[in-house]
Amino acid sequence: MSDLDRFIDTFLNGAVLARYAPDILRGVWVTVELSVLIVIAGTALGTLLACIRAYRIAPVSFLIVVYADVFRALPPLVLILLAYFGLPNVGVSLSSFAVLFAILCLTLGAFAEEIVWAGITATDRGQWEAARPTGLGFTQTLVHVVLPQAVRMVIPPLTNRAIAITKMTALGTVIGVPDILNQATTAQSFSGNASPLTLAAVAYVVLFLPFVILSRWLESRFAWRKI
């Protein structure tokens, strides 16, 4: 067997690919589902917390900052293992899907809070000064004037972070979430062949490349209209 044949047999074995493709396709669906939920919930959580922080109620802001810093500092894998294997001991038993969703949502929420907060503080103070004298209240000004500008400003870092977080759904493998990577490693151990992992890599690219392109479109869509 030549080196090339050995390479193809190891990474692109047709029989193995055909045998396990349906499993990996099921994994794709799980990954997509998780990613969409995490991005929506995590971004919403971060935006909400950034807005709450804008009210500058010292103890509340302190708690938000502590949360954001802890979840940005800890590797998500540590939290995933801690939640999945630790919580049942205190009577909270969550499915692996729920644990992965919760931890990644909280992690994205922490980053999103910091990003949106940066956008809020970077919005020109003159916007507040223009809106408040027209009788708009603090919350109205925040929601209708400042937040729309802040979010447009931070679309690029926000989408980057969302992409980074959705790739972390692969961490679900360690607690048995049947995502792409889990299906692929299972198939790899049954078949003794690395081809399912190749298929997983292809699946990730096919899945996330449109997401990356979509983020570029979002960036241009929300850029200021130019003259």
Next chain:
Amino acid sequence: MSKTIMSPAATSPTAAQAGAAPAVARPTLELIGLRKSFGAIEVLRDVSLRVARSEMVFVLGRSGSGKSTMLRCCNRLEEPDAGEILLEGERITGRGVNLDRVRRRIGMVFQNFNLYPHLDARRNVTLALRKVLGQSREEADARAAEALARVGLADRADSYPAQLSGGQQQRVAIARAIALEPAVMLFDEPTSALDPELVGDVLAVMRELKQDGMTMLVVSHEMAFAREAADRVVFMAEGRIVEEGPPEQIFTSPRHESTRAFLSRYSFGQ
């Protein structure tokens, strides 16, 4: 206590005066003994001022004399340390004042326009109409069309701020303020950020507002305009109103030394 400075038109009216001109009996805007410090720096030192209904009062003075701070106190973008502000006889300083309700009766125009960049001209005007006054989209759009027409921008309702010149942006900002039908308009150096050839359009709009009877308090360096259009000119120095009177008198025979020094740096070609 230093002297309280009043408009000649706004001194306490006799019965005859009150009968002749009831509108001036109660000033639209009245500042009484305003004081404000930023840290150790006293910016306003006992400033009192009355602006009668439909009057255009110009505030002159060097930068740092407290003009803008005084203006910003009027809608409480700055909080005065002491003193009172009355709007149509109603106290708007101190506790227990519904700021949002008071503020929409006081229009404000800024040096940097501060239009909402993510909204077109129409929606810059309608935002407060809809969210504060609770108008329907149709009502608000109609009011915005009217306000934009008054500033000569009826055809630019769909333009975003970035698509407008500075002068046009400032006129949209004026439309945004007048759409709320305020009792008084505050102008904080409305033409200072504009190219010279765009200043005229903004001043023309202000002149029209005055003709329509709008009460205006204007901080500006547009001396020629002040001289031509203002009912009264107030000169501030070091946090005090040191001199006030009709524009002709202030410009031709200023009494106070700092007014003379200030005016001597501007020539009027006459």
